[in-house]
Amino acid sequence: MNKNLEQVLTTIKENDHFLVTSHINPDGDAIGAMAAMGYILQSLQKDFVLFNESGLPQRLAWLKLPAPITQELPETDPQWLIVLDSGDSSRPGEKIKDLIGRVKTINIDHHLGNPGFGLINWVEPQSSSVGEMVARLAQKLDIPLQGALAEAIFLSIASDTGGFSFGNTTPEVLELTAHLIRQGLDYAQINAQMQKQWSLNKVKLHGHVLKNAELHLNGQIGLITITQEILKKTETTIEDCEGLVNYIRNIKSVKVAISLREDEPDKIKFSLRSYGNVNVQQMASSLGGGGHRNASGGTLEMSLTQAKEKILDIVRRYLRGKD
Ligand SMILES: [Mn+2]
Numbered sequence: 001m002n003k004n005l006e007q008v009l010t011t012i013k014e015n016d017h018f019l020v021t022s023h024i025n026p027d028g029d030a031i032g033a034m035a036a037m038g039y040i041l042q043s044l045q046k047d048f049v050l051f052n053e054s055g056l057p058q059r060l061a062w063l064k065l066p067a068p069i070t071q072e073l074p075e076t077d078p079q080w081l082i083v084l085d086s087g088d089s090s091r092p093g094e095k096i097k098d099l100i101g102r103v104k105t106i107n108i109d110h111h112l113g114n115p116g117f118g119l120i121n122w123v124e125p126q127s128s129s130v131g132e133m134v135a136r137l138a139q140k141l142d143i144p145l146q147g148a149l150a151e152a153i154f155l156s157i158a159s160d161t162g163g164f165s166f167g168n169t170t171p172e173v174l175e176l177t178a179h180l181i182r183q184g185l186d187y188a189q190i191n192a193q194m195q196k197q198w199s200l201n202k203v204k205l206h207g208h209v210l211k212n213a214e215l216h217l218n219g220q221i222g223l224i225t226i227t228q229e230i231l232k233k234t235e236t237t238i239e240d241c242e243g244l245v246n247y248i249r250n251i252k253s254v255k256v257a258i259s260l261r262e263d264e265p266d267k268i269k270f271s272l273r274s275y276g277n278v279n280v281q282q283m284a285s286s287l288g289g290g291g292h293r294n295a296s297g298g299t300l301e302m303s304l305t306q307a308k309e310k311i312l313d314i315v316r317r318y319l320r321g322k323d
Pocket of ligand 1: 029030085110128129130160
C-alpha cells in the first residue's frame with residue numbers, strides 16, 4: 001500500500017479529535033471530500049468538526065452532511081487537522097494557515113506542485129478528485145460506499161471531472177463510480193441537484209459578462225472580466241460566476257480561456273482553462289497560483305487593467321513559444 005495513505009490510515013485510527021477543512025470558496029470536490037471524510041470519522045466514532053472559512057455554498061445546500069460546516073474555529077485545538085483539496089497552506093484561508101503552524105496536519109490533495117505542507121502528506125496529482133482519494137481511504141477501512149457517503153464522493157468526482165468529460169476521467173474513477181452505482185447511488189438525482197441551482201440573476205450576470213468577452217492573439221486567447229460593478233448591478237455574488245470561463249473555452253479557436261474576477265479593487269482572482277496539452281498550471285504558477293494542467297488559477301494584488309495586461313503577456317508568450 002502507498003506509504004502516505006498508510007500513515008493517514010494509522011493516524012485516523014489512533015487519534016480521536018479532528019478538524020476537517022478545505023479551500024476557501026469551496027467547489028464540489030472540496031465540500032464532497034469534507035463530507036465524505038466526516039462520514040468516515042463518524043463511522044469510526046471519532047470526534048470531528050467540519051470547518052470552511054467561506055462556509056457551505058448555497059448551491060450545495062442540498063448535500064447531506066455528517067455535521068454542519070462551521071465558519072468558526074472551535075475554542076480548543078484538535079489533535080489533528082485534516083486539510084483537503086488545497087494546493088498550498090494558504091488555500092484554506094487565514095484562520096487555518098495559523099492552525100497549520102501549531103497543529104499536526106494531514107494534507108490530502110491532488111494538485112500538481114503541492115509543496116507538502118503537512119506532517120503527513122498524501123498527494124496524488126493523478127487522482128481525479130480528493131473525493132476519489134477519500135473513497136479509497138473508506139475502502140481500506142472496510143466502510144461501505146453507500147448512502148450519503150457515496151453521494152458526497154459522487155459530488156466530488158462529478159465536479160472535478162466536469163461530469164466525466166475531462167482528461168482526469170480515468171478507468172479507475174469510472175470503475176469507482178460504477179461501484180457506487182451498483183451500491184445503489186441515484187446519480188441522476190444527484191446530477192439534477194448539482195445542475196438545477198441557477199437563479200435568473202445568475203443568468204443575467206452571465207449574459208452581461210459574455211456580451212463583453214474578448215479574443216486575443218488571433219482568437220487563441222479568450223477573455224472575460226467580472227467587475228464588482230456588474231455583480232452589484234445583477235445582485236449576484238462570486239458564487240454565481242462558477243462555470244463562466246467554460247463558455248469561452250469552447251470557442252473553436254481558443255486555446256486558453258482567461259477569467260478575471262474583481263474581488264476587491266486591487267485583488268483579482270484569475271482562472272485559466274485549456275484543453276489537451278496546453279498546460280495552464282505552468283502559467284498560473286508563474287503568477288503565484290496553481291492547479292491542474294487544464295484548470296488553474298490564483299490571485300493577483302493589482303488593478304483589473306494591470307492584471308489583464310500581465311496575464312495576457314504570459315499566455316501570449318507561452319502560446320507563441322508553442323508555435
Ligand atoms: Mn479538487
